[in-house]
Amino acid sequence: MGGTSTAQGGPGRRGVLRMSAVAGAAGVLTLGDMSFARAASGEERTETVRGHLPTGAPDFVTLPVDVPEGVREIAVTYTYDTPDVPEGTPGNALDIGIFDERGTGPGGEGFRGWSGGFRDRFTISAEEATPGYLPGPVRPGTWHLVLGPYTVAPQGMDYEITVTLRFGAPGETPRPVHPPERARGRGRAWYRGDGHLHTVHSDGERTPAQVAAAAREAGLDFIVTTEHNTTSGHGAWQGLWGEDLLILCGEEITTRNGHCLAYGTDPGTFFDWRYRARDDAFPRVARRIRRAGGLVVPAHPDCPFVGCQWKFGYRHADAVEVWNGPWTPDDELSLAAWDNRLVEGLTDDTGWTPAVGNSDAHREPQKVGLPQTVVLADDLSRRALLDGIRAGHSYLTESSALTLTLTASGPRGEHAGIGDTLRVAPDSEVTVRLAVSGAPAGATYRLITDQGELRSGPVTDEPVTWHTTASLATYIRAEIRRPRAPGTPKDVPGAMAAMTNPLILGTGVGRG
Numbered sequence: 183m184g185g186t187s188t189a190q191g192g193p194g195r196r197g198v199l200r201m202s203a204v205a206g207a208a209g210v211l212t213l214g215d216m217s218f219a220r221a222a223s224g225e226e227r228t229e230t231v232r233g234h235l236p237t238g239a240p241d242f243v244t245l246p247v248d249v250p251e252g253v254r255e256i257a258v259t260y261t262y263d264t265p266d267v268p269e270g271t272p273g274n275a276l277d278i279g280i281f282d283e284r285g286t287g288p289g290g291e292g293f294r295g296w297s298g299g300f301r302d303r304f305t306i307s308a309e310e311a312t313p314g315y316l317p318g319p320v321r322p323g324t325w326h327l328v329l330g331p332y333t334v335a336p337q338g339m340d341y342e343i344t345v346t347l348r349f350g351a352p353g354e355t356p357r358p359v360h361p362p363e364r365a366r367g368r369g370r371a372w373y374r375g376d377g378h379l380h381t382v383h384s385d386g387e388r389t390p391a392q393v394a395a396a397a398r399e400a401g402l403d404f405i406v407t408t409e410h411n412t413t414s415g416h417g418a419w420q421g422l423w424g425e426d427l428l429i430l431c432g433e434e435i436t437t438r439n440g441h442c443l444a445y446g447t448d449p450g451t452f453f454d455w456r457y458r459a460r461d462d463a464f465p466r467v468a469r470r471i472r473r474a475g476g477l478v479v480p481a482h483p484d485c486p487f488v489g490c491q492w493k494f495g496y497r498h499a500d501a502v503e504v505w506n507g508p509w510t511p512d513d514e515l516s517l518a519a520w521d522n523r524l525v526e527g528l529t530d531d532t533g534w535t536p537a538v539g540n541s542d543a544h545r546e547p548q549k550v551g552l553p554q555t556v557v558l559a560d561d562l563s564r565r566a567l568l569d570g571i572r573a574g575h576s577y578l579t580e581s582s583a584l585t586l587t588l589t590a591s592g593p594r595g596e597h598a599g600i601g602d603t604l605r606v607a608p609d610s611e612v613t614v615r616l617a618v619s620g621a622p623a624g625a626t627y628r629l630i631t632d633q634g635e636l637r638s639g640p641v642t643d644e645p646v647t648w649h650t651t652a653s654l655a656t657y658i659r660a661e662i663r664r665p666r667a668p669g670t671p672k673d674v675p676g677a678m679a680a681m682t683n684p685l686i687l688g689t690g691v692g693r694g
Contacts, residue, residue, distance in 0.1 A: 283323025358417030367562025378540030400551030401582030574601030
């Protein structure tokens with residue numbers, strides 16, 4: 183037989199124990215413990231807690247759950263109210279996840295899963311777990327449910343959490359099978375990839391199998407799995423990779439002050455998200471991403487949604503996602519801000535930050551590979567691809583149908599491509615060449631330097647040749663734009679079809 187009981191908890195009620203700091207967050211509210219009696223094998227125990235969170239609640243609320251010996255599975259459901267709010271005012275949104283008996287400390291040693299606000303229930307056992315959560319034994323000790331009141335209505339938020347413990351033999355945990363770090367490839371070549379993707383392991387609706395099929399249909403050579411605040415997807419791709427498709431691991435670190443892609447990290451490596459820019463935790467997280475072999479890539483930095491704008495600066499970034507999904511005004515802002523930072527990076531000792539483009543696809547009809555980053559790499563391997571992205575040896579395009587080359591040459595045979603530095607005297611003549619194939623009908627090209635656009639025209643089958651000097655152009659980059667939509671002002675360019683990272687002239691600081 184099972185047992186059920188109910189308790190109350192929330193700010194100002196008897197369930198509140200203390201305010202504490204977890205993972206660098208400004209404040210974490212900890213509720214009173216939820217305790218369970220032991221039960222015989224095959225039985226279950228259920229407890230429910232209800233509470234209220236006011237506007238201005240801490241970023242995270244933890245609910246300790248005292249788990250006794252003999253538990254086979256833990257099951258959690260939760261609900262919260264969504265009252266009407268005035269127009270322009272955020273309503274209630276409540277995220278959820280869980281940490282086991284190892285604790286909630288920074289770095290997530292006890293992390294067992296996160297589903298944000300995408301699911302209203304989950305289960306964890308040794309044998310299996312709901313996508314977004316990690317299977318493993320339900321060991322005795324104090325577990326912690328973590329609630330994230332993402333936005334709270336003016337009326338506050340009423341919530342209810344129900345935890346059920348099922349008792350029995352624990353079973354065995356399957357060992358995760360992670361993707362290999364190398365595929366056959368074509369030697370040194372341009373490889374196409376999408377580094378920002380979601381499946382049912384966070385807030386996506388596609389399965390990993392569906393994403394892999396879409397990647398192949400899009401003509402991609404590699405993808406990166408980047409679920410929100412969880413690593414559960416790293417072991418979900420068995421049988422889906424192949425000599426034609428390399429799958430890299432990562433995470434979208436989803437903080438209250440912007441999202442960051444941990445790009446191409448060691449499988450199974452978790453990165454904490456429980457902090458804001460004011461907490462000065464991100465530099466440590468960035469170092470940990472690099473120690474795990476990955477790149478630090480701020481995602482959609484000018485996205486207008488709550489919590490999505492990037493507030494951490496770019497000092498620790500290895501690249502920045504300036505193009506996210508179909509081209510929008512948000513991407514135009516990201517592009518302009520990125521371009522404005524290029525000269526700064528070229529005139530101090532920091533170097534410039536390359537641009538990448540990814541689909542951020544979650545569900546149909548969002549297209550995997552729109553856009554994609556095309557990387558010059560020595561082979562189709564994790565290390566070679568990340569080296570190419572870090573060096574800026576890449577361009578961004580809307581599909582595998584569009585290819586381009588951008589090169590520059592000097593008077594003595596000097597030669598450079600995208601991401602390279604052409605080292606010539608300031609007054610030496612430089613010949614720039616842009617070749618494009620597969621562009622949409624009516625597309626135009628733009629050659630842009632630190633002064634702005636200096637050459638433009640219709641894309642044709644013939645390459646564009648342009649002459650300049652290093653004294654007139656600190657860098658050169660190319661854009662391919664679609665025709666302007668009807669009614670668009672003449673000074674507003676059409677949507678992006680492709681763009682390059684810069685080619686540096688003179689003695690500017692490079693990437694490698």
